[in-house]
Amino acid sequence: MANETSAEPTRRDFLYIATGAVGAVGVALTAWPFIDQMNPTGSVLAAATIEADISTVQPGQQVIFTWRSHPLFVRRRTPKEIAEARAVPLSELPDPVARNANLPDDAPATDENREFKPEWLVVVGVCTHLGCTPTVLEGDYGGWLCHCHGSQYDTAGRIRKGPAPQNLAVPTYAFLTPTRLKIG
Numbered sequence: 177m178a179n180e181t182s183a184e185p186t187r188r189d190f191l192y193i194a195t196g197a198v199g200a201v202g203v204a205l206t207a208w209p210f211i212d213q214m215n216p217t218g219s220v221l222a223a224a225t226i227e228a229d230i231s232t233v234q235p236g237q238q239v240i241f242t243w244r245s246h247p248l249f250v251r252r253r254t255p256k257e258i259a260e261a262r263a264v265p266l267s268e269l270p271d272p273v274a275r276n277a278n279l280p281d282d283a284p285a286t287d288e289n290r291e292f293k294p295e296w297l298v299v300v301g302v303c304t305h306l307g308c309t310p311t312v313l314e315g316d317y318g319g320w321l322c323h324c325h326g327s328q329y330d331t332a333g334r335i336r337k338g339p340a341p342q343n344l345a346v347p348t349y350a351f352l353t354p355t356r357l358k359i360g
Contacts, residue, residue: 225360227352230296238312240301243347243359247301247309249320250357253331257318258294261287261332269343270335276346285343290332298349298357299333305340320344 216224228241230250238251253261266272266284273282274289283289291297303310303322310320315328317336322328327338334343349359 225358228357228359229355230357231355235295241359243300248347248359249297249299249301249312249333249344251297251312251331253295253297257331258287260318261330264330264332264334268336271341271343273343274346275343277348278346285332285334287332290334290343290346292349292351297331297333298359299344299346301344303327303340304335304342304344305338
């Protein structure tokens with residue numbers, strides 16, 4: 177007896193295909209709201225990038241901006257602060273990694289790897305131990321001091337003493353003009 181399978185699709189084949197297609201579209205339409213809710217909101221996207229005017233900052237001063245709901249320290253360093261930061265050997269640093277989002281993850285924590293222009297330092301002002309906000313121009317190294325647990329950072333934002341495990345993070349940033357920064 178010959179093989180009775182037909183190359184012609186039957187009505188039953190059409191119903192299987194149509195039912196499967198409608199089911200797949202239904203699952204996709206049902207799942208989309210759950211997937212879409214994981215996208216960031218408009219307010220988060222708006223805060224992801226800021227522009228900062230630093231024209232009024234004098235040498236030795238710091239301004240604080242809010243970026244991604246965290247304090248952002250922008251410090252105009254003096255030549256003395258720059259020289260002191262550059263004189264620190266990497267072997268003295270508890271965290272030898274730059275933590276600079278503009279560089280490779282394994283870049284060493286030299287002062288040059290913590291800034292774009294020696295005069296300007298931009299760091300996220302959140303202590304890497306417990307998330308506190310350090311205060312400026314305090315501690316043994318002329319940088320920042322976290323009063324909650326005693327972590328001290330130097331003028332390059334590198335951890336020098338205390339329980340904090342990492343240097344202050346350097347965000348992605350660029351100079352739009354000599355006095356205007358774009359962060360994020």
